[in-house]
Structure formats: C-alpha cells, structure tokens
Amino acid sequence: MDQAVRILTIEDETAVRRSLVAHLEDLDYDYIEATNGAEGIDLFESSKPDLVLCDLRLPGMDGLDVLSTIAENAPDTPIIIVSGANQVSDAIQALKRGAWDYITKPIVDFQVLDTAIERALNRARLIKENQDYQKHLEALNQELSVALGQLREDEEAARALQSSLLPPPEVQYGDFLFRRQLFPSLLLSGDFVDYFPIGDHEVGFYIADISGHGAASAFVTVMLKTLFEKHLDAFQRAQEEVIRQPHEMLDHLNRALYQSPIEKYLTIFYGVLDTREQALRFCSGGQFPYPILFDGEQINTLTSHDKPVGLFEDSIYTQHQIDFQPIQQLLVISDGILELFPRDSARRRTEWLLQMVTSGAPSIEALVERFDIENLDEIPDDIAFLSIVRGEQNE
Structure with a gap:
C-alpha cells in the first residue's frame, strides 16, 4: 500500500x-x-x-x-x-x-x-519523476562511458561484447521464423538487429543503423540494447507497456539519444508482431531501404517513415498497423547494401535492389550469395539483414 x-x-x-x-x-x-x-x-x-x-x-x-x-x-x-x-x-x-x-x-x-x-x-x-529520469540517464551515460572506454581499449573484446548482444541467428516464434545476419565494414558494426518475445504472443524486433562507423557507433548499439531491455523489463514487471507500442518506444529512444552527450543518431525500424492475431504494429525512424513484404506473388514496401532517432528533439513518430495474414516474408536490409550498386540516385539504387531481391529466392543466404558479399575485399558500409518468414523454411 x-x-x-x-x-x-x-x-x-x-x-x-x-x-x-x-x-x-x-x-x-x-x-x-x-x-x-x-x-x-x-x-x-x-x-x-x-x-x-x-x-x-x-x-x-x-x-x-x-x-x-x-x-x-x-x-x-x-x-x-x-x-x-x-x-x-x-x-x-x-x-x-x-x-x-x-x-x-x-x-x-x-x-x-x-x-x-x-x-x-x-x-x-x-x-x-523528471529528476529520477535525469539521474537514470546520468547513471546510464556513466555506465555507457565506461563501456565506451573498454571498447576503445580493446576492439576485439568490444566485438565479442557486441556479438554477445545480438540475438541467435535463427529463432522460431510461433509460426514465424526470425533470422538475422550482420556484415560489419570495420571490426565493429554500427548496424544492429534484435528480436525478443513480449508476453505470450507478441514479438518485438528492430533493425538499426547508427550514424558513422567504428567504436563510437558500436557503443550506441550497446546503449540501444540497454534501453530496449529497460523497457522490456518494465513491461515484464507490469510497470508500463512502452515496449509494445513502437511509436512510444521510438519517442523514448529519441529523447534519450538526443539528450545523450554522444553526438550520434540512428535510423531504425521497430515492429511488434502479434503471432496470434497475425497483425504487425510498426514505426519507422528513417529506415531506408524500405522494408520489403512478400505475399507469395508480388512484393510491396512499407514506405511510411518518420525522422531518424536522436536527430531532432521534437520529432513525432507515427505508429502503423497492417494485417500480416497474407504476408509470407518480411525482409529488412540496412542501407549499406546500396553501397554495392554503382553511384546513382537513391531511387535508382533502390530499384536495382528490388530487382536483385525478386530475381531469385529472397532468403538471406541467397541474397548474400547474389551480392557476393562474403568474397568482397572491402565492404563499404555495414550491412544488416533481418528476415521474418511464415513457417519453417530452409533458407
């Protein structure tokens, strides 16, 4: 009481x-x-x-x-x-x-x-509450500052730390198979992917691309993971439901990152998939290329998106919802993939990407082989893949 x-x-x-x-x-x-x-x-x-x-x-x-x-x-x-x-x-x-x-x-x-x-x-x-929140941010920033120092002291250890924060490469949630793959351009990556259960029949997932490269950007992935886990823990203790509402989650991330002394911002696509109702709530903070949807016959893209996270203090994020029943696969790729195409307009390179995706199987392995990523001498930018497929499929 x-x-x-x-x-x-x-x-x-x-x-x-x-x-x-x-x-x-x-x-x-x-x-x-x-x-x-x-x-x-x-x-x-x-x-x-x-x-x-x-x-x-x-x-x-x-x-x-x-x-x-x-x-x-x-x-x-x-x-x-x-x-x-x-x-x-x-x-x-x-x-x-x-x-x-x-x-x-x-x-x-x-x-x-x-x-x-x-x-x-x-x-x-x-x-x-505001004072407590500020104290929490200060404590978090201190913890992150220590983590950043560790990253700079030993990048190999940092890479191991960052890898440990990633979810398993493949996880089945209900009827949906979640998969991810990450190709850093440097030892440490500024891209990050995660998925996690929320309650009994919902799964949260996101793909994020932090501005810049190297240790500082990789450090923000640690901060990002920490903030998501904080709200997931609050939900599990029945204190709040921010983690279930993508627009609220991005709003919290935006304020935390904007107020942080780290001069970084990120693009992110965050979705919550209801595996029972087969509905997807999502919010996009500047995610590009647009997420790709397959219904078995044709592809579509989720073009609705708002401003990047942490760039503007007054950014407003809009939540959307779609029926996931007819969707066989959702595929999200970070913008590093566009660097593998000849220099041209973003629109033209996006068209090339869609052509490459639709020219064969849209599995992550098939795309990695199609783009010959593993044989590249140098990857111009971090590339992250996130795939959600209905049912068990051997990709």
Whole structure:
C-alpha cells in the first residue's frame, strides 16, 4: 500500500488549524500541526512533509520568512499559502518567494483547497519523476562511458561484447521464423538487429543503423540494447507497456539519444508482431531501404517513415498497423547494401535492389550469395539483414 501523503499545517489560529487538519484527515492525508513559524521550520526539517500549508501572519517568525526558508532548503516541496491577509501585494510577494499557490481565508469552499493540493502534489510528482529520469540517464551515460572506454581499449573484446548482444541467428516464434545476419565494414558494426518475445504472443524486433562507423557507433548499439531491455523489463514487471507500442518506444529512444552527450543518431525500424492475431504494429525512424513484404506473388514496401532517432528533439513518430495474414516474408536490409550498386540516385539504387531481391529466392543466404558479399575485399558500409518468414523454411 502506498504511503499516505504527509501535510504540514502552520497556523496560529486554533480554530482554523483544527478545521484544516480535520479536513485533511477526512481525505486520508497524514498531518502535522505547527502553531508558529519557528515550530513549523523545526517540524519541516524533522518530518520532511510532502506539502506545506502556511499562514502569512504568524507570531514571531513571519510567514514570508518561513516560506523563504523552506523554499530555499527544499525548492521541490509544494508550499501553499492559506492567509486571511487578502491583499494582492501579499500574494505577489508570496509567489515571488516560492509559494506554489495562494488561498484566502476563510475557506468557504474546501474544494478550492482540495484542487490546489492535488495540483501541487501532481506537479511535485512530475518534477520528481523528471529528476529520477535525469539521474537514470546520468547513471546510464556513466555506465555507457565506461563501456565506451573498454571498447576503445580493446576492439576485439568490444566485438565479442557486441556479438554477445545480438540475438541467435535463427529463432522460431510461433509460426514465424526470425533470422538475422550482420556484415560489419570495420571490426565493429554500427548496424544492429534484435528480436525478443513480449508476453505470450507478441514479438518485438528492430533493425538499426547508427550514424558513422567504428567504436563510437558500436557503443550506441550497446546503449540501444540497454534501453530496449529497460523497457522490456518494465513491461515484464507490469510497470508500463512502452515496449509494445513502437511509436512510444521510438519517442523514448529519441529523447534519450538526443539528450545523450554522444553526438550520434540512428535510423531504425521497430515492429511488434502479434503471432496470434497475425497483425504487425510498426514505426519507422528513417529506415531506408524500405522494408520489403512478400505475399507469395508480388512484393510491396512499407514506405511510411518518420525522422531518424536522436536527430531532432521534437520529432513525432507515427505508429502503423497492417494485417500480416497474407504476408509470407518480411525482409529488412540496412542501407549499406546500396553501397554495392554503382553511384546513382537513391531511387535508382533502390530499384536495382528490388530487382536483385525478386530475381531469385529472397532468403538471406541467397541474397548474400547474389551480392557476393562474403568474397568482397572491402565492404563499404555495414550491412544488416533481418528476415521474418511464415513457417519453417530452409533458407
């Protein structure tokens, strides 16, 4: 059971104070009473309340001085002034010194007080959540900074680490066979592929291409894997469902990467396949070439996509859904494949890619052989393949 909210009431008039605490008790708030400013400061420091209700006209220490002291020492604690001094100058001065709200006495309608308390507590909660999130990001960045140092010290160890983060080359989820293959242009890859079960009948999967090459880009794949695992773990503990909603997941990734000190961005296609309903929810953050769909007779592409992730703070990501029932295979390839074609427009190279894909079996092995990737002396850019095939097929 959640701990009750604790409210400190600083009020010298006994009748008013008793009226306030009786109302707070009816609302199941814990309450603490102080009859003057000095006592209020002592109780605040010893009990750490979640919210303070304070009068302005107090014996001894003035209410404004109490307000200034609390606001200076605990700026994130809501302070609501409840005063019979109904003067605009008092309200202005109180708000300048850190009050969150101002209510005049006598309180005729306690709903006004209830609304002010609820609004202040919600604001305080949001501030704390944002602080916790920032602390989490700072801790994550520190962890990632350590990981980046390790990558730079030993690229071979880094490659082993990166390889360990990849899913198995082939996994069957229900009626669908997931496969992946990765060809780095350097020792470390800026491309990454992953797939994982979400609950009993959904599978999340993504293919990502981080800007640049080498250790820094490979490091972002570690960060990417960590962020996905964080939201997957939160789902498994029934705390959130961000991992099930591709547009929300990309929004979280965008904010985390944009706020990161690493000056990197990425393109990504993230989908959640419902193997029971055979429906695909997806969101594309600049993925190119477009994902390719086979229905057994013809191919189509998923052309809907938004901006890359981590490039713009205010990027908005749109979720789409398609019926996966008629689809026999989904194939996603990173843009490194386009570097194997002669220099030309992106549109022309995409047309060549579709011709190569449709000229024979669309399996990963067949495409690797068709492009002769394994025999290339040098791969111009990282190339990643992600394939989802209905049923067990010997590719």
